[in-house]
Amino acid sequence: MTVENTITVVLADDHQVVRQGLKALLEAEPDLKVVGEAGDGLQAIRWVELLSPRILVLDLMMPGLNGLDVVRQLKKGVPHTQVVILSMYANEAYVLEALSNGASAYVLKDSSSADLVHAVREAAAGRRYLSPPLSDRAIEVYQEKARAATLDRYETLTARERAVLHLAAEGHTNAEVATRLGISARTAETHRSNLMHKLDLHTQAELIRYALRRGIVQMED
Amino acid sequence: MQNDKWKTEYPLPENLTELSSQAFELAAAQATLENLASVFFPTSLANGRNPLFDTQKSQEQSELDLPGVEAIYRTLVEQIPAVVFMAVLDKGIGEAYVSPQIEELLGFSQAEWLNDPVRWYHQIHPDDKDRWSGDAARLFLSGDSLRSVYRVMARDGHAVSFHCEAKMVRRDDGRPWFIHGVAFDISDLKRAEEAQQKSEEMLRGLFEFAPDTIVVVNQQGKIARANTQVETMFGYTRTELIGETIETLLPERFRGRHIDDRSTYIAEPHTRPMGAGLKLYGRRKNGSEFPVDIMLSPMKWDDGGMVIAVIRDITRRSQAEESLSDYADRLKFLSRRLMEVQETERRNIARELHDEIGQALTGLKLTLEMGARLPADGARASLEQAQVLVNELMARARRLSLDLRPAMLDDLGLVPTLLWHIEHYTAQTRVRVHFRHSGLETRRFSAEVETAAYRIVQEALTNVARHARVVEATVRLWTHEALLSIQVEDCGSGFDSEAALASSDTSGLAGMRERAVLLGGQLTVESAPGDGTRLTAELSIADSPVANSGEILREEQPG
Numbered sequence: 001m002t003v004e005n006t007i008t009v010v011l012a013d014d015h016q017v018v019r020q021g022l023k024a025l026l027e028a029e030p031d032l033k034v035v036g037e038a039g040d041g042l043q044a045i046r047w048v049e050l051l052s053p054r055i056l057v058l059d060l061m062m063p064g065l066n067g068l069d070v071v072r073q074l075k076k077g078v079p080h081t082q083v084v085i086l087s088m089y090a091n092e093a094y095v096l097e098a099l100s101n102g103a104s105a106y107v108l109k110d111s112s113s114a115d116l117v118h119a120v121r122e123a124a125a126g127r128r129y130l131s132p133p134l135s136d137r138a139i140e141v142y143q144e145k146a147r148a149a150t151l152d153r154y155e156t157l158t159a160r161e162r163a164v165l166h167l168a169a170e171g172h173t174n175a176e177v178a179t180r181l182g183i184s185a186r187t188a189e190t191h192r193s194n195l196m197h198k199l200d201l202h203t204q205a206e207l208i209r210y211a212l213r214r215g216i217v218q219m220e221d
Numbered sequence: 222m223q224n225d226k227w228k229t230e231y232p233l234p235e236n237l238t239e240l241s242s243q244a245f246e247l248a249a250a251q252a253t254l255e256n257l258a259s260v261f262f263p264t265s266l267a268n269g270r271n272p273l274f275d276t277q278k279s280q281e282q283s284e285l286d287l288p289g290v291e292a293i294y295r296t297l298v299e300q301i302p303a304v305v306f307m308a309v310l311d312k313g314i315g316e317a318y319v320s321p322q323i324e325e326l327l328g329f330s331q332a333e334w335l336n337d338p339v340r341w342y343h344q345i346h347p348d349d350k351d352r353w354s355g356d357a358a359r360l361f362l363s364g365d366s367l368r369s370v371y372r373v374m375a376r377d378g379h380a381v382s383f384h385c386e387a388k389m390v391r392r393d394d395g396r397p398w399f400i401h402g403v404a405f406d407i408s409d410l411k412r413a414e415e416a417q418q419k420s421e422e423m424l425r426g427l428f429e430f431a432p433d434t435i436v437v438v439n440q441q442g443k444i445a446r447a448n449t450q451v452e453t454m455f456g457y458t459r460t461e462l463i464g465e466t467i468e469t470l471l472p473e474r475f476r477g478r479h480i481d482d483r484s485t486y487i488a489e490p491h492t493r494p495m496g497a498g499l500k501l502y503g504r505r506k507n508g509s510e511f512p513v514d515i516m517l518s519p520m521k522w523d524d525g526g527m528v529i530a531v532i533r534d535i536t537r538r539s540q541a542e543e544s545l546s547d548y549a550d551r552l553k554f555l556s557r558r559l560m561e562v563q564e565t566e567r568r569n570i571a572r573e574l575h576d577e578i579g580q581a582l583t584g585l586k587l588t589l590e591m592g593a594r595l596p597a598d599g600a601r602a603s604l605e606q607a608q609v610l611v612n613e614l615m616a617r618a619r620r621l622s623l624d625l626r627p628a629m630l631d632d633l634g635l636v637p638t639l640l641w642h643i644e645h646y647t648a649q650t651r652v653r654v655h656f657r658h659s660g661l662e663t664r665r666f667s668a669e670v671e672t673a674a675y676r677i678v679q680e681a682l683t684n685v686a687r688h689a690r691v692v693e694a695t696v697r698l699w700t701h702e703a704l705l706s707i708q709v710e711d712c713g714s715g716f717d718s719e720a721a722l723a724s725s726d727t728s729g730l731a732g733m734r735e736r737a738v739l740l741g742g743q744l745t746v747e748s749a750p751g752d753g754t755r756l757t758a759e760l761s762i763a764d765s766p767v768a769n770s771g772e773i774l775r776e777e778q779p780g
């Protein structure tokens with residue numbers, strides 16, 4: 001095995017016991033060499049900039065700059081180094097965040113040691129790797145779930161506000177709305193302005209258009 | 222007093238009879254000094270002699286028939302602190318006397334006055350001239366003594382107030398002979414009077430326009446005076462109250478006791494607040510009551526001792542105090558709950574560490590020890606067993622840490638953390654959650670806002686699982702302008718939210734409300750038994766700084 005084929009690794013984890021374990025585990029492989037060890041995020045960045053290793057094995061949870069911060073920083077300055085994230089959390093949100101910030105692999109701490117070695121080699125080869133049960137598919141599912149704008153603001157209206165919206169869209173004045181609902185004109189007015197605020201409507205015309213679009217009222221023929 | 226002495230020691234000539242001359246009547250009808258002077262001083266005899274103190278002792282003196290008064294009175298007259306004057310009525314204008322004190326008061330020398338017998342008339346204040354003329358006419362006609370106050374202008378132009386007393390003396394045959402009199406400088410008195418009047422006006426102003434009701438009560442407890450405030454504060458008119466007992470203004474239940482207290486106070490009056498430490502109430506005409514503060518002070522009045530009561534309506538202050546003490550109670554309750562919760566949490570962690578992690582570690586230790594004693598191929602099985610134990614341990618430690626506080630909230634923000642939480646919640650409770658949000662996908666808020674939002678959702682969902690008896694719930698988060706709104710809704714059993722929020726037995730809802738209020742927002746709970754629950758919290762994100770260093774770094778990145 002030539003030196004050129006050797007994959008250089010910097011280890012970053014705030015627990016020395018863990019670092020020792022990881023080092024023993026990686027150095028048991030002939031093609032892997034641990035060239036530096038860091039106990040926190042800043043040190044990790046310094047070692048990486050200094051040694052330009054092929055791989056940074058990075059604990060996600062560290063005091064001070066955490067793993068995610070470190071990845072973000074490194075991707076600016078040291079694109080050559082691939083980052084393998086080591087994490088307790090089999091959580092797609094973390095994986096997504098790590099990958100989108102430039103990490104190559106995401107390895108769970110309770111997966112097998114073979115898994116980590118595999119991840120390091122994959123990352124060194126320029127491929128992406130996720131520990132099972134994580135998968136690209138699971139991440140897509142998560143992204144779908146987390147997508148915004150799934151909120152229908154109409155749902156946030158109270159029952160009273162919905163009633164007022166309905167009547168107001170039919171062209172009733174606040175006073176008329178008030179009599180119909182048995183409330184004071186002032187309260188009707190408050191409901192109306194609250195609901196317009198919630199739905200981001202500013203004029204009576206907008207209110208009617210909204211009600212028509214939502215099928216709250218029908219066009220009169 | 223010297224003045225009085227002078228009066229008694231200066232006997233008036235006898236035989237004063239009614240004056241009935243035509244001329245006087247005519248003069249009186251016109252009632253001006255000039256007219257009178259022309260009557261009294263028809264000729265300008267100007268012999269420079271004084272009928273009283275003529276030192277020449279001429280023949281005329283015997284004619285005047287003033288037996289030896291000169292020596293007796295001169296000293297007296299020139300020493301009393303007043304001006305003595307005299308004018309002979311049948312001797313012409315020159316026959317006048319004025320005592321030398323005049324110079325000190327008005328700046329004209331005695332000689333100047335004597336040389337110009339009508340000077341004094343010219344020196345009378347213009348506004349007082351008519352009155353003087355009328356008074357003089359009465360003096361001449363009726364013979365009544367004149368007693369009045371006139372202002373006389375001094376040489377330097379300032380006015381001096383004189384109290385004048387004058388009498389007319391007639392001859393035996395009834396002809397007016399002379400007038401004499403005395404004038405006291407009462408300027409000081411006048412000024413004092415004016416000052417007194419001013420201070421009285423000021424007092425009246427203070428009394429009337431004080432913001433408090435002021436009531437003056439006599440020894441019998443009857444209202445003698447009251448200011449206008451009493452009308453607005455109590456709804457009675459003043460006329461209704463004057464003469465009524467002060468108890469009219471008290472709620473009926475206090476009246477009996479007040480009568481006793483009042484007598485005690487009258488017996489030993491002093492300035493003090495009433496009913497120290499007690500809650501006092503006033504009663505309006507319409508029967509309604511309001512809280513008051515009362516200050517009492519004794520006062521001397523025309524007819525004996527009076528008591529002034531200053532009554533202040535403290536409705537506003539009481540309300541403020543009440544809401545403050547409400548708030549303090551709530552705070553006390555919450556902090557007590559907080560400590561309890563903390564204690565429970567610690568107990569749980571301790572148990573977890575001891576029972577779960579401690580046991581597992583013991584198991585691991587035993588397994589490894591056993592493995593060490595076994596031959597190489599037997600040790601392998603032990604190691605595999607140890608591996609299983611270690612994985613379990615890791616999972617436990619992770620769960621424990623997440624339950625305490627998900628690091629994810631700091632690392633990734635609200636949406637990922639809530640998604641994670643909801644997943645676990647559903648797994649544990651079998652309650653499905655629909656999570657809807659808008660406006661916060663990648664947005665970060667301050668740590669306080671994110672923590673509050675997370676804890677509110679957590680607590681609200683816990684309530685749904687514990688109380689609502691449903692299999693579904695909806696969580697909505699949205700931002701609008703400077704507010705982050707959090708809504709948790711279920712179609713379950715519902716409850717009396719007013720009562721629950723007011724009760725102090727639980728801390729869930731109260732805690733949520735406190736979190737929202739602390740962040741400049743509010744908590745609204747719409748619920749009714751059988752009607753489901755919709756809880757909405759609004760948090761102000763107006764000046765919410767970004768949550769963690771990661772966000773700051775990300776912002777620094779171009780693009």
Ligand SMILES: Nc1ncnc2c1ncn2[C@@H]1O[C@H](COP(=O)(O)OP(=O)(O)OP(=O)(O)O)[C@@H](O)[C@H]1O
Nearest residue numbers: 684685688689714715716721727728729730731754
């Ligand atoms: N979603 C809900 N559906 C039905 N009832 C509810 C709901 N949320 C709250 N309640 C009622 O309101 C009461 C007060 O709730 P709160 O969260 O303050 O207290 P708790 O859950 O009983 O106790 P804890 O202090 O542990 O939270 C509950 O006891 C329950 O009766």
Ligand SMILES: [Mg+2]
Nearest residue numbers: 683684729730
């Ligand atoms: Mg609760």
